Amino acid sequence: MTLYMIGLGLNDQKDITLKGLEAVKKSKKVFLESYTSRLNCSVQELEKLYEQKIILADRELVESKADKILDSALKEDVSFLVIGDVFSATTHTDLYIRALEKGIKLEVINNASILNAIGIVGLELYKFGKTTSIVFPLDNWKPETHYNVLKENQAMDLHTLALLDIKVKEPSPEDIKKGNNNPLPERYMTVNEGIRSLLDIEEKRREGIFTLDTFCIGCARIGSKDFKIIAGTAKELLEKDFGEPLHCLIIPSKNLHDIEREMIEKWK
Amino acid sequence: MTLYMIGLGLNDQKDITLKGLEAVKKSKKVFLESYTSRLNCSVQELEKLYEQKIILADRELVESKADKILDSALKEDVSFLVIGDVFSATTHTDLYIRALEKGIKLEVINNASILNAIGIVGLELYKFGKTTSIVFPLDNWKPETHYNVLKENQAMDLHTLALLDIKVKEPSPEDIKKGNNNPLPERYMTVNEGIRSLLDIEEKRREGIFTLDTFCIGCARIGSKDFKIIAGTAKELLEKDFGEPLHCLIIPSKNLHDIEREMIEKWK
Numbered sequence: 001m002t003l004y005m006i007g008l009g010l011n012d013q014k015d016i017t018l019k020g021l022e023a024v025k026k027s028k029k030v031f032l033e034s035y036t037s038r039l040n041c042s043v044q045e046l047e048k049l050y051e052q053k054i055i056l057a058d059r060e061l062v063e064s065k066a067d068k069i070l071d072s073a074l075k076e077d078v079s080f081l082v083i084g085d086v087f088s089a090t091t092h093t094d095l096y097i098r099a100l101e102k103g104i105k106l107e108v109i110n111n112a113s114i115l116n117a118i119g120i121v122g123l124e125l126y127k128f129g130k131t132t133s134i135v136f137p138l139d140n141w142k143p144e145t146h147y148n149v150l151k152e153n154q155a156m157d158l159h160t161l162a163l164l165d166i167k168v169k170e171p172s173p174e175d176i177k178k179g180n181n182n183p184l185p186e187r188y189m190t191v192n193e194g195i196r197s198l199l200d201i202e203e204k205r206r207e208g209i210f211t212l213d214t215f216c217i218g219c220a221r222i223g224s225k226d227f228k229i230i231a232g233t234a235k236e237l238l239e240k241d242f243g244e245p246l247h248c249l250i251i252p253s254k255n256l257h258d259i260e261r262e263m264i265e266k267w268k
Numbered sequence: 269m270t271l272y273m274i275g276l277g278l279n280d281q282k283d284i285t286l287k288g289l290e291a292v293k294k295s296k297k298v299f300l301e302s303y304t305s306r307l308n309c310s311v312q313e314l315e316k317l318y319e320q321k322i323i324l325a326d327r328e329l330v331e332s333k334a335d336k337i338l339d340s341a342l343k344e345d346v347s348f349l350v351i352g353d354v355f356s357a358t359t360h361t362d363l364y365i366r367a368l369e370k371g372i373k374l375e376v377i378n379n380a381s382i383l384n385a386i387g388i389v390g391l392e393l394y395k396f397g398k399t400t401s402i403v404f405p406l407d408n409w410k411p412e413t414h415y416n417v418l419k420e421n422q423a424m425d426l427h428t429l430a431l432l433d434i435k436v437k438e439p440s441p442e443d444i445k446k447g448n449n450n451p452l453p454e455r456y457m458t459v460n461e462g463i464r465s466l467l468d469i470e471e472k473r474r475e476g477i478f479t480l481d482t483f484c485i486g487c488a489r490i491g492s493k494d495f496k497i498i499a500g501t502a503k504e505l506l507e508k509d510f511g512e513p514l515h516c517l518i519i520p521s522k523n524l525h526d527i528e529r530e531m532i533e534k535w536k
Contacts, residue, residue: 009285015380018289018317019282046514047457049286072526085380087387097390097531108388110277110380110491112353115393122365125383126399130426133394156420158398204425223378240521261356263365 003073003099005092007085007111010223012041013049013108020109024050029078031057031069035168037083038188038246040224046081048231053080058169061089066098077103085113098182114248117223118161121231122263123252129158134194134249135165136187138173147201149210150251162249188245191218195234195249210234210251217267218242218251271341272365273360275353275379278491280309281317284403288377292318294478296344299325299337301360303436305351306456306514314349322349326437330359332449334366341372382516386429389499390531391520397426402462402517403433404455406441416468418519419477430517432457456513459486463502463517478519479503485518485535486510499535 002024009015015023024030032043035057040044047054057080062066072078079093086108088091099106119125132149146162153160169183195218198210212235220242222229222245230240272291277283283290292298296428300311302324307314315322325348329336333362340346348363354376355361367374387393400417414430436453463486466478481501488496488510520532 008379008464014290015285017277017283017285017377021286022282085384085387087384087393090392090525093387093390093392093527093531096388097527097534100534107493110283112275112378112380113384113393116353116355116383119353119361119365120359120376122355124361124415125355125381125399128399129397130424131394131396134441152424156398156424171431176271215532225375257358257367260363266365266368 001076001078002105002107003070004077004107004109005086005096006079006109007113008039008081008083009111009179009212010084010114011221011258012039013236014224017109017111020111021050023107023109024052024079024081025192026077027052027079029055029072030079030081031055032081033060033062033083034058036089036166037169039083040221040244045206047131049160061164062095066095068263069095070098070102070104072103073099082104085111088113112220112223114222115161117218118219118250120222120227121217121250121267122227123159123250123260124257127159127175127253128161129153129156131161131163133195134189135162135163136167136189144201144205147198147205147209151207153255154209157253157255159253160251162193162194162251164191167248183212189247191220191240191242191247191249194236194247195238199234217250217252217264218247219250220244220247222248229267231264269341269344269346269421270373270375271338272345272347272375273354273364273376274347274349274377275381276307276349276351277351277379278382278385279489280307280492281313283379285377285379285490289318291375291377292320292347294345295320297323297340297346298347298349299351301321301325301329301330301351304357306434306436307351307518308489308512329511330363334363334424334483337363338366338370338372341367342370354380369486379412380491382431382490383429386487386516386518388490389487389497389518389535390494391427391518391528393527395427395521396429397421397424399429399431401431401433402457402465404435404457405457405465412473415466415473415477418466419475420522424463425521425523427521428519430444430519431516432459432462432517434514445507455517458513459488459508459517460506462515463506467502483520485532486515487518488512488515490516497535499532
């Protein structure tokens with residue numbers, strides 16, 4: 001039997017490919033990885049179009065109890081749906097390896113990911129350096145990775161894409177310590193919060209990597225018709241409302257090609 | 269009226285999304301950008317599924333005569349199809365800008381690109397540095413950009429994706445000089461040729477960036493069921509036959525995560 005790993009793209013139920021839909025329709029079980037990203041439609045809308053019941057796969061199911069998915073795939077066709085593209089998270093690679101090791105037939109059906117969809121801002125995709133994430137800080141954990149990645153990319157004159165944190169169905173650190181599973185409300189980091197995080201680190205380190213004058217591009221709901229892109233200084237973008245999630249933040253390199261500059265002008 | 273810019277994904281007619289197909293079906297004209305990439309199906313297969321006549325858009329039409337496409341889109345719904353994702357080439361960004369300037373309504377419908385589909389090799393996508401291309405050298409033009417990019421990425425401990433050259437419907441440099449338009453046969457660079465190009469530069473520069481012992485991953489037909497991935501030293505891969513195009517070459521960073529190493533083992 002086959003385990004279909006299928007990207008759903010970035011927006012809604014109609015972003016699945018024809019090939020993906022065929023695989024979903026012939027599957028006996030359909031799992032949706034539901035904790036690393038977010039669609040702009042409901043699970044019910046997916047179920048209606050797919051004519052299938054969807055099993056939500058949270059972190060625990062995918063990371064600790066993946067055998068539930070794999071054991072099904074030994075007996076019957078199973079679809080594992082991923083928002084964006086299939087290999088967007090290490091845990092999906094892990095699932096692929098486990099399936100290979102169990103001798104399960106695998107088929108990957110790709111789709112758009114934020115890594116290519118941000119091409120719409122007009123920056124050349126091949127001039128992006130390492131991608132980074134900005135996470136919600138905790139009282140005792142304030143990572144500066146994104147500042148360091150930006151610094152490295154700037155040194156090489158490359159664009160930086162910063163993905164912004166998502167907290168879905170996660171308990172508080174206190175509850176995790178106590179072993180309680182009381183999920184907190186969903187949280188999605190905004191462009192504004194991402195910018196503030198970089199400014200906070202700048203204030204501490206003062207290396208001139210990201211200041212109120214740094215030119216950046218705030219993006220929301222890329223891949224949907226309702227996307228929003230605004231280019232401007234960090235100070236200007238701090239005052240903008242980007243609306244519903246997901247957001248991401250781009251810091252372009254200093255030297256832009258003419259066509260890059262021309263396109264970015266459109267988002268000011 | 270609307271100009272739909274639609275990614276077709278990487279393999280065949282069934283990789284279009286439901287949203288993409290809806291837009292194609294309601295368009296009065298359908299253009300396919302036909303010179304920067306390649307599908308593993310014929311134009312006739314696209315036409316049959318789409319129930320539309322497809323106009324092949326070569327470099328001249330897209331770059332010099334884009335007004336033909338734009339003027340249509342002022343009067344009627346037009347689809348502009350791109351293999352992979354929409355903003356894979358500067359020229360597509362240019363078309364988007366010209367359409368905006370003419371007041372044409374635009375809708376972008378994303379799809380998979382090689383930039384995310386290579387996630388299947390098991391390397392983390394966010395650890396890739398700048399993407400590079402390896403081009404067919406000419407007698408008087410032997411660029412070393414890909415060697416330089418690899419060197420920079422190595423210095424930052426990042427993976428490198430090298431896309432391999434495609435020559436479709438291009439006349440020879442001599443014919444271009446003479447103004448003749450006699451297209452040469454199609455050529456697609458192989459993994460073997462890409463490796464040889466890097467070795468040739470290494471032989472000249474001797475900086476130890478890419479030798480016969482360099483570990484790399486050769487890929488062919490990523491995004492199709494018939495993909496081929498082989499990991500090994502440059503020397504080992506030189507002897508492998510990767511079959512039909514498109515090929516690409518990945519040079520992983522020296523330091524791999526456990527899960528990256530575990531997955532790459534599967535391709536040896």
